[in-house]
Amino acid sequence: MKVQGKMFIWLAVFILVMAIVYGAWSKEATGTTALFMAFGLSLMIGFYLAFTARRVDTGAQDRADADVADDAGELGFFSPHSWAPLALGIGGALVFCAVIFGWWLAYFSAPLVLFALWTWVFEYYRGENRTQ
Structure with missing residues (x-):
């Protein structure tokens, strides 16, 4: 670093x-x-x-004496099958389109943004304090 x-x-x-x-x-x-x-x-x-x-x-x-293989290993956990980023991207695009087409569009797309954000954050917290 x-x-x-x-x-x-x-x-x-x-x-x-x-x-x-x-x-x-x-x-x-x-x-x-x-x-x-x-x-x-x-x-x-x-x-x-x-x-x-x-x-x-x-x-x-x-x-200076490190090899490429020295930096190999697990980088972290990445969700393999999440639809929430796609929904958040579509909702965010619709909210920004509200600036062009009219603020009424933000009233319909803001709930999609909030739902997608909620889904993405709490994706692995289903059930009684589960992490998977």
Whole structure:
């Protein structure tokens, strides 16, 4: 994680320099603001990764003598058959379409978003405190 943290911090420095140059040359507020926001986001991610790297064990990507196989293993649990992300995506698209077609569409699509979010969060909590 140290490598990724350094990469994001250097990216943030680059974006800051580009934001200053862009703002000075173009005198355009929207793009300059977007670049400064990208700087802030890159800095937050870099700080988080660097901060977390101090508290976890050294990963294979942080060692110069590591092989590719050293980083193999289980990465975590990923749900193999969840329909909730699809429903959440459709509901979110409908809510954003409400800006174009009319706010009445948000009244019909917001319950779909809430139901899909609820389903996704509590997908594995059915029954008496079950995890599967």
